[in-house]
Amino acid sequence: MNTRSDMMLPRRHTILGGVALAAGAAAPAHAQLTIDMTRPSFEPVPIAIVDFKGDKVGADIAGVVRNDLQNSGLFRSISPSAFIQQNIDPNAPPRFQDWRSIGAAGVVIGQVVQAGGNIKVDFRLWDVVAGNQATGLSFTSQPNNWRRLAHIIADAIYKRVTGEEGYFDTRVAYVSETGPLSARVKRIAIMDQDGANNRYITDGRTIALTPRFSPTLQEIVYMAYGENNGQPRVYLQSVDSGRRELLGNFPGMSFAPRFSPDGTKVVMSISADGNSDIYEMDVRGRALRRLTNTAAIDTSPCYSNDGTQIVFNSDRGGSQQLYVMSASGGNERRISFGQGRYATPVWSPRGDHIAFTKISGGTFGIGVMRTDGSGERMLASGFLVEGPTWAPNGRVLMFFRQQPNSGGRAGSVTLHQIDITGRFERQVPTPTDASDPAWSPLIPQ
Amino acid sequence: MKQLQFRFLIIIALALPSAAAAQRLDPVHVEDRFNQLQQSITVLTGQIEQLQYRNQQLQQQLEKMQADYEFRLEQLEKGGTRSGTAPAARPRTPPAAAAPAAAQGNADQAYHDAFKKLQDGDYAGAESGFRTFLQRFPQHALAGNAQYWLGETFYARRDYKNAMTAFAEGYKAYKSSPKGPDNLLKLGITLATLGRKSDACAIFARFKQDYPRATDLQKRRIEQERQKDGCS
């Protein structure tokens, strides 16, 4: 959480400066309350979020909403100190002129009411340019759920303005890294998408890697080493109870697990005689089925959004490349033909893209291509960037960056998110070094 | 398991020709040979993948060029003037249906001869060429194309009645041919030219359901013609 305020401070200052200017000038005519995300460039929508009335948690809720929208890169949250209209009645339209004159395209006004041990939160998004209500919602929940309510409100605003589903009411699982590299402790952690509510899922006694959510968010699968240098194996763990089970006990290493979109299967790599192939396991019946059978490394499998296909990487042609096959195995075809090695493919939840890691000319990059391998676009690059994961709306990716080690000390490892057009990269705050992010679907309401 | 079997086979293969060569039975040597073979397979796999990819790309390029060429040819015909400088490209030849190789060769030749005459502006010669082709090879993969170009030989000579008959026959008999959409388009245009606009509109109206996968160019052409003829 500290990392966040440190990071945000300079940006807030520049926004303040900008607002002071806008307040003096006439309202900019172009500040519309919609965004066409298909356009190559657009101005962030200036939006004013007023502290919710009625309870002290109202200011916290407004803070989370501001933070979510600002972090998306699509909104510019106007600082409350620039607001002209004070003592706002949450049940009446705002004085639009006051908001126009500070350059806001939209203003969010809400209130919190105590209701028999629960809180009732409602809000309205007002279109300042048109002078009418754009959207409004009301929720009742337990008071300790206020952060989720704030994220749901931010999602509703995002959807109204961009026409796309939001992604703020989500979680991220990742690998928390601490200690020297020679004895690095790697634990699975889960946090809210904005870095809040961080908690650890494994105890760190053995290395745990590559966590992935089930579609209901109730379970994660990951790989962990056994005690006393035991083989890496795939585990299925309940997020709430912490109860964990081995997902198949094979003589060799099993790794790189991922759920099918319907949650009934887990696809993973299993190594026998030193060679890794891809297998599918039925989660309930634990029946195992082999999907690839080559003398090459076949790993990092990921289902298509509709569950009918699997994309994976293989070095069967001499270097790591991406292949697509039927989800029941067979019909394998290579889709990557650019310069370099391709790895960690992940199918977009929208079904239109595959994101990947690319290693080329000594640097690493994160890119996207269409599912037939055409239209490759690189979004981010660096000494080491790896492991993209999709936000549920298919518009934003998260990945990790590692800086070079020097003087026997580990370089920092951090999570980052970026828009699929390559804009708005920002670091996602985590309490420790972090790698292997896995973005959850929207939390079921 | 496959690997183990493979390895076993190599050992047999190496052992049989010269069992005396002790070095060849040396497990390290066998392991080396196995690894070398596997590496060769990997290299070959990579090369095959690259070649398939290149091949696919070339095929796509070729198809684009063909579509472009056919469009240009059509534009020339519409202009009504036959210049002697028609591009010397070959018509689209979709993968032929199973047929005896010799007959296949004859058929291709007959088709190309007729097509060459059309390109040269010898419409009467082309007409008889395509007619002969259709009589001899009614089931040939190019039969739909031949029927279409037969219509074109009349259309180019402004013999719209015969053109209409030929295109109508093409629509009836070779509906699913690659030339099907063009054939339907041309049938409509010919009907309109003959003053039968309502019939033309009825024909255009069938385009969408008959050819949902038509190219954008074809869809645009249909739309243009519909507007020109004032179809509702």
Place this chain on the structure above:
Amino acid sequence: MRMIKAFAAIAATILLAACSDQQAAAPATTTVTPGSAADFRQNVGDRVFFDTDKSNIREDARTTLGRQAEWLKKYPNYQVTIEGHCDERGTREYNLALGERRANAARQYLVAQGVPAARLKTISYGKERPDPVGSDEAAWARNRRAVTALQ
């Protein structure tokens, strides 16, 4: 075959004798008990190295693995785990598979040299356990390794 094996054993004994002669001739060397884990690490060499993205046994590694095989045959009480490792210039999951392939290549070589397969286990650490820690070619070359660890 038996003759060849016997010959190999004799040759190995001579080789070892030559080695220990050298050890004796170098007074600076700390004394290690023959047959101890320290003996294996210092006088035999517990690790071999690989080229980038490769798992085939290089010429220099053959010499080391040959020594390892003779030593392990001489001291049959040791169980062995061969650890496969990679440099940090690959992706995590792929490196786990590559490390496994390296460990297995070293294992196959030892088995071919006559070490019973039942004594040799493998495990891959991918890029999770770098030694040495560093982000230059020299460090990466040392990290592309298979380490024969005695139990």
